[in-house]
Amino acid sequence: MASTNTTGYRRGLVDLGKGQISREIFVNDEIYQEELERIFARAWLLVGHESQIPNPGDFFVSSMGEESVILCRDRAHKVHVFLNSCRHRGMKVCRYDEGNAAVLTCPYHGWSYSTDGRLVGVPYFREAYHGSLDRSRWGLAEVAQLCLYKGTVWASWDPAAPPFLEYLGDFLPYIDLTLDAWDGSDGGTEILSGIQKWRVPCNWKFPAENFSGDSYHNISHRSVDLAGIGPSGSGRRDMPELLMARKLHIAFPEHGHQTTSYLLPKEVALPPAYQHSSVVSEYFRECEEARRNKRGDWGRMIALVGEVFPNTAFLARQPRTLAAWHPRGAHETEVWRWFLVDRNAPAEVKDFLRQYYIRYSGPGGMTEQDDMENWNYAHAASRGTIARRYPYNYEQGTGTEIENYEWESFRVPGVVCDLTRAKSSEHNLRNLYRRWAEFMEADRWEELTSGRRLGRAEAAE
Amino acid sequence: MSEPVNIRLLQPGTRVVLEGGATAEIVSNPQDGVWVFARFLTSPDDPDRIGSEEMVFAQEIVEVGEAS
Amino acid sequence: MDGNERISRLLLKQEVDEFLYYEADLLDARRYDDWLALLADDVRYWMPMRRNVKVDDLEREFTREGRDISWFDEGKQTLTRRVRQIQTGIHWAEEPVSRISHVISNIRLLEANPSWAEPAEVAVGCRFLVYRNRVETETDILVGKREDLLRRVEGELKITRRRILLDQNVLLSKNLTFFF
Amino acid sequence: MATTRKDGYRPGLVDISAGQVSREIFVNEEIYREELERLFARVWLFVGHESQIPKPGDYFVSGMGEESVILCRDRAGKVHVFLNSCRHRGMKVCRYDEGNTPVFTCPYHGWSYGTDGQLVGVPYFREAYHEKLDRSRWGLVEVPRTYLYKGTVWACWDSAAPPFLEYLGDFVRYLDLTLDGWDGSEGGTEILGGIQKWRIPCNWKFPAENFCGDSYHNISHRSVDLVGIGPSGTGRRDMRERQMARRLQVAFYERGHQTGVYLFPKDQATPPSYQHSPEVSEYFAHCEEERRKKRGEWGRLIGSPGEIFPNTALHPRQPRTIAVWHPRGAHQTEVWRWYVVDSAAPQEVKDFLRDYYIRYSGPGGMTEQDDMENWNYAHAASRGTIARRYPYSYEQGLGFETENYEWQGLRIPGTVMDITDAKSSEHNLRNLYRRWAEFMEAESWGELATWRLARAAE
Structure with missing residues (x-):
């Protein structure tokens, strides 16, 4: 066990070359104590x-x-x-x-x-x-x-940390996809009153990984797909754009942030959504149009889920939410959930969305209930003496990452894995743990802000 | 998008259409809601699969046909 | 209250007790379709979240129905979907199925309209204790108050409105896959 | 605290020659974590x-x-x-x-x-x-070593461990007392449906020690003796053979297994038992006779509680059970209980025994209820800073062990303590902790399989 050997994280516990990560980083109490110091006392x-x-x-x-x-x-x-x-x-x-x-x-x-x-x-x-x-x-x-950004409040305990906007880097426009209104107006969102808070018996990294873009676990939500809560009456969400868009995993290796987003084709109208309510349907249709006009190529980008390193998740599409995975010991997480709507949306739209959010997310949410069951027992079954000897597998899609990804004349910031055909990858998850290991090893911020640049220089040579 | 199917309920002998247009007949069902064992009847992309028995993933099944 | 009214009230109390215990039995026996049949078509089923606020600020203790985020804000259609989800057999949060008991107590009739003798609607308060145990040792105990509005439809009582006031701040269960 | 000093278990915490064992080994969480690595990941478990x-595809989730x-x-298959x-x-x-299931x-x-793990x-x-x-x-992940023995399934995580039968050594004959039919027929037993599982707030070694043959605690079962649940109407069991048999404690020093046994005199019938039911009484009388015929001298031996190191308990006499003491942290134990009957017994006998077992054993059992109270508060009262300073006493009978014990023509395998007159001893308990300390110190199975060294020397 390399828990006290801080140089061992990358070499021993987080082996991204092989696509393997030790279960110890999820269940070991000593590593957890180190996380509190090295991650939560330093990150935004x-x-x-x-x-x-x-x-x-x-x-x-x-x-x-x-x-x-x-x-x-x-x-x-x-x-x-x-x-x-x-x-x-x-x-x-x-x-x-x-x-x-x-x-x-x-x-x-x-x-x-x-x-x-x-x-x-x-x-x-x-x-x-x-x-x-x-x-x-x-x-x-x-x-x-402290940083206020489009209404959200962020903080860090570390005076040496880079300012928030530098910490986010080019990931910023993806956060905007959650914080701007659906019509593209800057920061045009507000919080619905009532922050959900609840406990899940698992390490905080299970939900963090899940929201980093674990599209592979869709199968576990089959029951809600069958029961149907989608705003057009079936399935889980309105996702007709899936059929026409590129589905991308986008990661920022220097920062540890990542998202799953859809890039819509140029000049194609979005299929109708929210068909259970004509007011809502009409509202989103108008917003789509306005956004395209206002934002140009960025107007074609729709974020699904994402994670700001280390523990802030966003769901940019409806149900639009922000979540924080608060650690409560190595074996428990307290989730806090903020729900967002467009500030200028009509009351009927806000109502519709609120009810949909409650039905979808959180402990009463028909989708997330099954996530929590998985996180709970994945954690529990990884704690044993024998279980810890077997690393998790993160190989999916290794070697298929693309720098400078471009589609229909839009250059997508970040390192991309195109899932349109592949359906799934663990590119984003590897990115999360790469950054995690860097934080756990680095003694100073200089190492965290310059390491990747050095790495790139080496690669360039 | 077609309606999702609760594959747990599919009986052996049921024919299903898969993504990409292949068709298969269910041979047995482990009732885990995730997989069925099926024999390929047609396979436009890969004719070698015809007659082979494979595990088919729930999300690949786009349509349920008649039981034979 | 005259003698006849008091007897009417007593009979109604008896009927309401039986009804709520029967409802609890249906849920605990996993007879969800029969349970759905006890809900009026326009049922409102709501469970707010609760905040720690100063004693002079208590009107903000509960999140607001119809405006704020809550734990539940449901109608019959969505409750039916929740039942259907459990019935798929692949709702992993309830498969293997949980062992659940509803203990209902402190039942009080709050109001009857238009009268105790001929009540078309009756408001009922009670306490609940929902015990859930699942898989091996996972255990939740949820305690709180309920305010129900029952309506007589073709002679039978139906649940028209249910407010569930759970006595927790941070929810100590990983999920709420069951009914109150 | 010597927890990080591997050589400290024997000199510091488990002092067999002085008959003292430190309370730390029961209540210390670091020691507990080491147990998980050094014991549970290396030994054979039931x-x-x-x-x-x-049938193919059948599964049972165990621990x-x-x-x-x-x-x-x-x-x-x-x-x-x-x-x-x-x-x-x-x-x-x-x-x-x-x-x-066809798949997990x-x-x-x-x-x-697949059910073959693929x-x-x-x-x-x-x-x-x-496709990469x-x-x-x-x-x-498959357990590298499994062994099927007369219906029981055993497993071990350590590829270097000796095979199951070598791990047991001659103790296998005592295991047979639980797994053979009462008439001596090989493996003639079956499991009753329904495995009892429950939790007790104590270290797993409390029940383990108890089932090694702690005959000294009989007094704690006085209440059930007074009420009477014995199959002949009084007491706790039918124990009339006590008066004629030698009562022995048998320990295997090199392996850590131990059991109590009763050895009957030659050419003397076993007293009648199960007198509340003529059919059951008749069945056992018949079995006694059969066993004596089939097994000869060994047929004079009846088991009482025993333990396969470290956490599988045997109760070969009625209530015939196998128990596993699953550790759940240093301070909690989850007990799993299998109940055993002769497969060939008539239904009425099985029914009678089932009722008796439930009345005797487990959380509803009128006997074991008092055990659990003792383990619970013995553990609780040993956790304090001061309490930990005072070791438990295991001196009872120290120095009275007999090698090559023989009585009326039957030589008993193992090191024996005859408690017919002594009434009680802690011989078997010392054996448990002797082996426990060896496991906690040894880095490899080479050091633990000492019988191999002895054989090599010959």
């Missing part, structure tokens, strides 16, 4: 959406790794993310999920913090501390970096 | 009975250590034991307890395996894998 994580805290004093308690954090808007409207722990004895200063507060007061000894994190109230400051406590040094711990 | 899978395994019979985990992403390929299909991505179905093998996946290398 999704903490929420600005629309959850529209007014000064609004707060939403979120999570980063195993840590509870407070996302809040101060009196000057500035957004902050604080560690949810009193500096005096560590008590959670906020045990609510959301609300509005003038100050965050610890119920234990009464230390009180303003919404910009400053320690403003210390009981018996004069009497017991004789006025000598340096309150300016004892404010709430605040994340090192 | 996985089931052939009669559970009579080995913490691992789920599938015991199944392939199309050609061959018996296999597989790790119950898909090679692709680890999903359990079988979440049923038993059944019949993983519900996650659809990889499908990977036969890979979705999109042509399209997505471009070497399917022959990605079949279900």
